[in-house]
Amino acid sequence: MIDPSMVRFYQDNGYLLVKGLLSREEALAYRRECHEVLARLRPVDPTWGSARELGGGATELRHCHDAQFYSAAFARLMLDPRFTDVAAALMGTENVQLHHTKIFVKPAEKGSPFPMHQDAAHFPHTRHTVGAAIFHFDDAPEEKGCVRIVPGSHRQGPLPHVEEGGWHLPTSRWPLESAVPVAAEAGDVLFMTYLTVHGSGVNRADEARTTLLIQFRDPEDRPADNVHRSRGQGMMLRGVDPTALD
Template identity: 75%
Template structure:
């Protein structure tokens, strides 16, 4: 659980890094599970077209949507009170609902970056309660392409995005290098509001960067558009759904 000062930091800055939410041993096991899931899946590279403009080197990315339907390990993680209690504290409600999950793996030496963007551009909601937890399963210094954030940017509301190449903010106005790197260690979890501007750099290290993302919201916060439906969307991760029909 986080204390009131941590909640205040999140509300002021739009993000919060929770150190040691998982043990390093647990992170190692989840890392192995991520790589096993990806090894069983067909290839495919979801690198944004706009990301190709951030580096002269050809980069790659591996990912998996709805990871809990590929491995029971991630279903257990979604219900882990160490995660859901923090999510509830940051939402300010005892009830936490799932939006979607993803595994991201940036391969060694050529892991793709993400230009600065707001997740809200992809799936806007009426009350803007949506947030993500990014679980780090290996150490993630800046050279591994760690997440970069623009503190306080959530207070500007939803910003105009460029649709071409992946729903990103204008590259000349929002250079990736202007954002603050959030370096993390295996077992840390980064909580970030979906209005907070963020991105990530290229993994230039000799090791993969492996993360699991769980996007969550308060029940009853309805999407503005019928987009980004995922298997399991609306599943209650903590508490109960006080708004009939909000799980869809």
């Protein structure tokens, strides 16, 4: 699933798209699971105010925190060695610990964008090992608002963010359209560091864009602030937690 050249690419660029980590059939089954979970929950739109401006009008977003508490399918996926082995290799550790999970669905024709940002601004850690895995459960071409990335931006370290209208980088300096689109297919998983500058565009296609985000870390990497606490945070996905011996 992963070789040294892929690890070097991740270290140099701050991201790695792993093609076909799941089969297309598996991805579409998880897609159905996502939409069924969201159909059972009270609708909540987490679209940032700045994202509405970026989208040029009324846009929408559906999401669910801590997906594994609503469906066992996602609990099993978090422990799948196809995922956890890649996460461990990219961090350079045997141990992989959960930070949090989220389902994101961008509805057809009006799915909300995300301005450029670093995840580190939302939950900073002391050693900066935190990574993200974005599981694509349907195709995500550019017209569906795929993730856009600034390769190598993780090497700049934590950057100051603008709090107004969300928690993002200044749009004048970090325009979404200048970032590299990372189009993906159902079953692909995009890994990136939490220091990598990224965002995503509006879904203008006639089909929803469905993803699951799993944020993970080395268990020896401690939070710098007591923020973004999630249910299940600290669960071991691979290996052991050495700090539990303290």
